[in-house]
Amino acid sequence: MSTSSSPSKKTIFITGGNAGLGLEIIKSLLRSASTTTSYDILLGSRSLPNAHTAIAALRSSFPATASTLTAVQCDLASDTSLTDAIATIAAHTERGHLDILVNNAGAAYDSRIASGTMGMREAWNASWDTNVTGTQVLTSLAVPLLLKAEDPRLIFLASGTSTLAGTESKENDMLKRLNGSPPAGWPKPSTTFGGAASSYRSTKTGLNMLMREWVRVLGNDGVKIWAVSPGFLATGLNDSTPEKLRAMGALDPVIGADFTVSVIEGKRDQDVGKVIRRDAVQNW
Template sequence: MDSTIILITGANTGLGLETVKALFESSKSYTILLGCRSMDKADAAVQQLQAEFPNSATVVAPVQVDIEDDQSIEKAFDHVADQYGRVDVLINNAGGQFDPQMYSGELTMREMWNKSWNVNTTGTQILTHTFVPLLLKSADPRLLFITSGASALTESENLTIRLSQSPVKGWPKTSRAISAYRSSKTGMNMLMREWTRILREDGVKTWCVSPGFLATGLGGNPERNKQLGAIDPAIGANFVRAVVEGGRDEDVGKAIRWDGVQPW
């Protein structure tokens, strides 16, 4: 198989799906493995893409994978190893912002914090660890972690940024925070640094990619995100594609934005 093989998790909606579309729009051809927890939703996304890009040389195939389920990850690995033999690019896109579910009463604080880290950090680590043997069979292996601008420790001191501003004194606080999401993405940044160290001699290029504040369903309300200034997800998706295609190879091992390197 000559085309670049890309596995992207959480790819049936939001930034993941937009990234797949951006890859379809590239002048290059790819074999895209569209990862999703639900095979039905993965199949539906594949059908949508095939209808939207009927003449593309890029092909897409569904892969069932739930990064909270070790058995699912192992089955996905066995399937990809058997059918494709390698992975050239692994995009760890699957993630979630669960803080709102605590405020709505759907999750307790402990459940919400544990789920945030289980999805955004632990599950991402386990999937990456599982698929590294297939990455190492690539001639140009690339490993991407989708992070957030909200994860930057340095910018938590910048009071011109809304997320860094303090609520009024007193208790309880009436303003709502996304502390678990921010913390788990900061943890992912360190996770990427560890994989950079571990795989440096193997020639694997790694990044955390910060796509910007996007009008997706992250956090459960894309319309509210738009009102807060979120941008078109296609913009973030084009950035991810640029990294896949070598546009930021000088920034390997960093958390990167369109306009440069994101501070730690």
């Protein structure tokens, strides 16, 4: 486990880095580092054993990397965990700084409403607590470290499902499923507020506003901020499987990861303060 970072390396903290898109972002950073610069990567995970397992696999896959990997326990539902995570990061670097925060960790509980394993209030509260409230608490704690960096960057992982304008679109099968209305009458099918990702997409719309508030709050502090909409990816979100999502048209997570790293490395600096897709600025 690394205890200090090199001044030449950008220190980056990625929440939810042990699996899914977060892990793919780290792989993309390690691939990019072979041709550009090296990184001091802090891999955040709710479970330290899971973080260490992920790091061992990464070191095996990238044995020649000059980047460093450090596990940081980080549970967005626990203020104590978040406070401890920031203290760990502050002690990790010589200047107590953080160059880049990638708020990647998130959760979706809609399928559990449909299955009856969680009640609606429980699932919605859990979604907002993780995706918005926990992200806000962590970001607030991390800002003092970001302000010590030379070129601080703050990234929130958004979603294509969050756009209000996009709720009117049914131009393809995926959007028909997402935005289609159930038959008239009541009660509606159990999937109306469960399988349709209602709580998840609502939290991601809220996250867009959270990003905009940080743009306002840090407007005179030189922090570059985005919400990155990585696309419909084949991860394990919402208790699904990559195989099932691929059958629905989901893309390889590496595509979203490479896009996120391109933002980290300055290729979308012209779109600071926006929700961005690979090829466009996403409508609000």
